[in-house]
Amino acid sequence: MIRILVVEDDPMVGKFHEHYIKQLKDFELIDTARTSEQALKFLEKQSYDLVLLDIFMPGIDGLQLLKEIRNKNFNVDVIVISAANEKEQIQTAMRFGAVDYIIKPFEFERFNLALNNYKLRRTNLENLTQVKQEDLDKNLTIKETPSDTNVPKGLDKNTLKLIWEIILKQENMFTTDEIASSAGISRVSIRKYLEFFKSLNVLSLELHRGSVGRPIYKYKCLDKSSSIINHYVE
Structure with missing residues (x-):
């Protein structure tokens, strides 16, 4: 323990x-x-x-x-x-x-x-x-990539690809509502996909406080060149 x-x-x-x-x-x-x-x-x-x-x-x-x-x-x-x-x-x-x-x-x-x-x-x-170099290398280079590349339950492969393509077109940070509007999909559904991308460390989520109104959460694409998405959509 x-x-x-x-x-x-x-x-x-x-x-x-x-x-x-x-x-x-x-x-x-x-x-x-x-x-x-x-x-x-x-x-x-x-x-x-x-x-x-x-x-x-x-x-x-x-x-x-x-x-x-x-x-x-x-x-x-x-x-x-x-x-x-x-x-x-x-x-x-x-x-x-x-x-x-x-x-x-x-x-x-x-x-x-x-x-x-x-x-x-x-x-x-x-x-x-006794630690061999190959054992140490394997231990120190654990990759933060999923061992199971199936699309998680409740998500669709084609929709995943569509949303990722929309994200790649974003020049600045974006909200769930903005992606939902571009994809023509409900905000609730979009959030599930965005959270999945975030779990893969290709998106980050930041809190922005405006001068008035409620705080707004915005996503940022961390790596547009990442190939990890290909494991799920190919």
């Missing part, structure tokens, strides 16, 4: 982490810390396998906490889950040993991918007494 410490100052987000962890096999949420100071106290008292770490927190922020975790030589791995999306912040987290980085807002599929990739790497190494 992989023992998890969540470090998250937002109680609502902490509840999402707890809910998601309960859906995953071989993972157990042990403690939740609301501050870096509280997290350090937890780490000094007992052992964990994995820390899910936010960056924007009052007092000591997540990057400072990550540095402290390394300075104190705590035997624990870290996955950052944060709205911090500046290149420098991500680079700093990776330099201090974060094994993955999830940008908020995120969906369960990305959370599931991160934790299960972590479990696979961990299991592969634990099962080896």
Whole structure:
């Protein structure tokens, strides 16, 4: 069982982490810390396998906490889950040993991918007494691509191809409504396809706050040259 410490100052987000962890096999949420100071106290008292770490927190922020975790030589791995999306912040987290980085807002599929990739790497190494280069290469180059390239239940291959072609024509960020209008398909149906593309890491979802009205979620195509979609539509 992989023992998890969540470090998250937002109680609502902490509840999402707890809910998601309960859906995953071989993972157990042990403690939740609301501050870096509280997290350090937890780490000094007992052992964990994995820390899910936010960056924007009052007092000591997540990057400072990550540095402290390394300075104190705590035997624990870290996955950052944060709205911090500046290149420098991500680079700093990776330099201090974060094994993955999830940008908020995120969906369960990305959370599931991160934790299960972590479990696979961990299991592969634990099962080896002496590590050969080929074993290490295989372990360090786990691809975040689906092993099952069938279109998920409820999605249609032709519709998937149509929506992806529409996305490729978008020069800027776009909303669910904009794609629904172009495709002539209901907003509810379009969202399912967009979330599937997001789970493949070819789309990102960002929150935009206008001067008036409700916040708007917009999608951004991360890689128009990606060939991963071809596995599903060919």
